[in-house]
Amino acid sequence: MKLTSFTIQHLAKMISGDTPGWPYRSGPKLVSFFNEYGFREVYEPPFPTRYIFAEDKLKALNNKEILKDMFKDLLDERNWINTNATLTPPEECAKELNAIIKHDNLEVVKDGLYYKVRLLSGGLIDLEVPFKKASDITEIAIEEQIKKCRDKINSEDYDGAITNARSLVETLLVSIEKELDPNAPAPDGDMVKAFNRVRHLLNLDPSRKDISDALKQVLTGLNSIIYGLATMRNKMGDAHATSYRPARHHAKLAVNSAKTLADFLFETMAYQKATGKLKAKE
Template sequence: MNSTVSKLENCKNALRRTYDKYMDNNNYSIDDFNIYLSDEDYRESRMMIMRMCKEQEVDVPQIFKDCRSVEEFILFIASDYNSHFGENMGFISNQFNVFIDFVEMENIEVQIIHVESDFPKELSYQHILEDIAKCEQRIDTGDYSGALTSARSLIEGVLKEIILNIEGKEIEGKPSLTELYKAVRSHLNLDPSNKELQKPLREVVSGLIKVVHGLNEVRNISGDGHTRKITPSLHHALLVVNSAKTVANFLFHTYQYQRNLGKIKIST
């Protein structure tokens, strides 16, 4: 079997099984959205479909425009409360079959070129947890300078991914964390001057600006990415890593919340 067809068929069937599990006895819940399909495998199939759409000069199906993980795909379908289980199972098949038929008829292989990056391909909480684990591992091994560098990379990755998802373009040059955060702050409606925010929240949001600036400056002073001026101690590393964890969690959940409300649009 054509390898592209095989990947698309496997992805389709896994998504159908996941949706079936999600809807089992009308529970509308599942312990693990990746029980049958990893996000990486889903993204590979998604990229194949988007590439075929580009080559055929046709619109990408909305579900593939909006959904970059298995969980998002399933929740996209489940959000249509007027649809029925059988219709949705058929919908999943139809989204893939048109491309599977095209590949089979044309006997083509869709190649995806993987480019190595320091930052996650997908903004997901799992990636954030993995980066936090790197920070904490460095602390556990006594690599406090490395922990500062990892903490900064965590925030930089989250900021860049939010900008990429919303603006649809890579960041040019090497902007500072402060510059990146300024752009994200605007996208996520987190400007301290926003009158819609209650005063206590405006104070907290203002404080985040100082935290991000501090994360940038602390890494420049004592991280392992530059010549060290100060050797950090355990309490320094804990302060910086815990601050980075707080900012990363807040930005991720704010991004998800405002996206679900439709206050921000995702570029494709």
Template sequence: MKITEKTIRFLGRALCGDTGLVPYKSGPQLVDFFVNYGADDQYGEGFPSRWRYTEEKIREYNGTKFLKSILEDSVDPRDFMESDINICETIKTFNELLNFDGYELKKVGAFYKIADSKGILVEPETVTGINHDFIQEQIKKCNEKIEQGDFNGAITNARSLAEAVMIEIIEEHEGKEIKNDGKIENLYKQVKKILNLTIDPKTMPQTVLQILSGLDSIVGGLAGLSNNSGDRHANKFNTKKHHARLAVNSTMTLVDFLLESKEYQK
């Protein structure tokens, strides 16, 4: 699902509750809301204004399978029960703008779902079919950011790549869309189980076990480094070029192995 910039700016102020169309959300509540869709932000010093943060997140998710869920969850009737806001008026106002982008919120049972201009419900997008070429393309983009001096951006992209590969593996295994809680370690635990990567001294040589243990360390280190120096957080760490290069190269090793393991399982 993809919307225009004008709609993004409207939703930035609307979804945080500034325009009175949906219940008000504080900064921490907004962070918790977007964590449901894979965000890994933290509320604290340097946090942008609520509407600007919301606008940035909508722009980030525009064109992805998560935007549909964000809009639908923002008008969950249960959130309006203790509010004086008339949800019918909210839906009418939202649709007046969404119609220009070819979408509308349509009532299905007790909830509202995104439909196209013909009234056909928009279904979640299928998994993207990540392959080795996709990985190489993303790593290339990471390296380009490093050469441009955007070390934090490269680390953020590397983590996003690792998350995308893990989510792909989980969704393909479960046959349905999942919600990322923003914790890459949790994704990796699920992936290890799916790919049978549990460390068992009885079935693998010690040298292989050491390498697999190293992958655990990569995931933990990537999570910590991106939390402290990635561009989605206030920078707590003076990131250097070699730190960014280490994160990117480690990520390439990790995701390439996961993809190979998935193909081997097939």
């Protein structure tokens, strides 16, 4: 999540409270605010101009994942409590912020009690990309990603668990396709199409005549899992405005389905490589 210099300048004034209607933060409060994101600053006079201090810290945080937490804390409604100042309501401040960050392809959206930042194109900021290259794909790596999904379930972040489950499968498909097809198209977010291409590369096309009817049914069922994960994420995950809130059993279904599919794809690729049945495209 990279912010432009223009955005940083305006965001610094919003954080410091120099933008009319935003909660004011004194020097000590600014130090405390930014220390939540890894800094170890101590307030000592002479203190620099407050918005300049905020701007310097934003530059240091720019393009780092922790920025998403800063946006959430910035618009926390509790910042508007117990102040004698005449402030702009937080929802209006969110609109003002969106008018700036839309040029960075970002927006903040209300999710329950808090605001989350996301890409205008619909992608989650906090989506992890577990496999940057094919060599990153291991059984342990997959299990680590599933553990993160289950940790979100245990913390009752059910929509986040669904989104991460989908992200696991999507990035696995992209990584496999890149390894087996050097001319693979750029990822476009269409997981169903990506799965169909990977299924062909892994010799899993259910139209093959040399596989049993039972296996064909299983392979066809995998396509249903892919479609279901994509649909659940759109309807219930935190990447979009949700149609309805997921419950624990919905999140467990998504995570367990993602694990089954990811394990199967990984084992299939490993087996076919070992037996010489799998060859990358030229």
